Amino acid sequence: xxxxxxxxxxxxxxxxxxxxxxxxxxxxxxxxxxxxxxxxxxxxxxxxxxxxxxxxxxxxxxxxxxxxxxxxxxxxxxxxxxxxxxxxxxxxxxxxxxxxxxxxxxxxxxxxxxxxxxxxxxxxxxxxxxxxxxxxxxxxxxxxx
Amino acid sequence: xxxxxxxxxxxxxxxxxxxxxxxxxxxxxxxxxxxxxxxxxxxxxxxxxxxxxxxxxxxxxxxxxxxxxxxxxxxxxxxxxxxxxxxxxxxxxxxxxxxxx
Numbered sequence: 001x002x003x004x005x006x007x008x009x010x011x012x013x014x015x016x017x018x019x020x021x022x023x024x025x026x027x028x029x030x031x032x033x034x035x036x037x038x039x040x041x042x043x044x045x046x047x048x049x050x051x052x053x054x055x056x057x058x059x060x061x062x063x064x065x066x067x068x069x070x071x072x073x074x075x076x077x078x079x080x081x082x083x084x085x086x087x088x089x090x091x092x093x094x095x096x097x098x099x100x101x102x103x104x105x106x107x108x109x110x111x112x113x114x115x116x117x118x119x120x121x122x123x124x125x126x127x128x129x130x131x132x133x134x135x136x137x138x139x140x141x142x143x144x145x
Numbered sequence: 146x147x148x149x150x151x152x153x154x155x156x157x158x159x160x161x162x163x164x165x166x167x168x169x170x171x172x173x174x175x176x177x178x179x180x181x182x183x184x185x186x187x188x189x190x191x192x193x194x195x196x197x198x199x200x201x202x203x204x205x206x207x208x209x210x211x212x213x214x215x216x217x218x219x220x221x222x223x224x225x226x227x228x229x230x231x232x233x234x235x236x237x238x239x240x241x242x243x244x245x246x
Contacts, residue, residue: 033196038204071227078220081213096209109195116196116205119212126216130223137230 006056014056022049029124033113039120043127050132054139067136070129077126084118182207 006014025045028037053061065073085096093100098115099108169176190202204212 033198033201035198036200037198038201067227071223074220074223078216081216085209085213096206096213098206107195109193112194112202112206113196116194116201119205119209120201123212123216126220130219133223134226137227 006058010056014052018049018052021045021052025049025124029120030117032120033116039123040127042120043124044131046124046128047131047135050128051135054135065129065132067133070132070136073129074126074133077122077124077129080122080125081119084115084122088115 022045025042025048028045029039029042032038032042050061050063050065053063088097088100089095091100091102096115096119098112101111101115103111103114105111105114169178173179186199186203186207190199190207191197194202194206196202196206
């Protein structure tokens with residue numbers, strides 16, 4: 001947004017609320033294998049932080065991911081997913097066959113959990129960056145590319 | 146033309162209602178989807194993937210290709226939004242600035 005519509009009340013509540021939102025987003029990401037959650041939800045929660053910052057504080061919020069950077073990040077997130085898929089092929093497995101990672105763990109099933117965490121990180125980065133990109137493209141655009 | 150489309154819509158609705166009768170009931174243990182791979186996911190997902198969350202195990206491990214496609218779709222949606230809206234926004238911005246920049 002070009003002009004902020006934040007007042008002192010909005011600004012203060014934003015400063016209190018958003019750190020918890022971001023921490024909760026990370027929690028949903030890393031805890032996705034054990035409880036409801038996962039990459040898509042974590043990405044949406046992390047994007048809420050930047051979107052709220054833009055809404056409340058205008059063009060120069062206290063933390064920000066620019067539209068160009070966000071588009072690059074979305075590509076990086078998709079690339080992480082694909083790279084993990086192909087890395088298992090390098091180690092002699094099939095595409096996305098997590099059991100072939102050459103790491104010694106006491107339980108081979110843990111390798112699957114590790115691979116799932118890896119692709120969830122990729123999904124999170126992609127979703128977060130895409131939401132920020134779309135928000136940026138909808139509200140202005142002269143900063144974009 | 147309008148009458149033809151109306152007839153076509155009613156015809157399609159009739160086909161859908163007719164086929165809906167043949168669909169399995171929700172939660173029917175003997176229906177085709179519930180007898181093929183679902184029992185395997187439910188019984189083996191914890192020992193095979195070490196993830197207590199069955200949904201994540203299915204989404205990210207057994208159906209990894211599908212989720213890769215979903216992520217790519219989201220990425221392409223972002224790119225498409227930028228490609229459509231960037232030109233429109235920059236044109237409008239130029240007009241507001243009076244042609245400069």
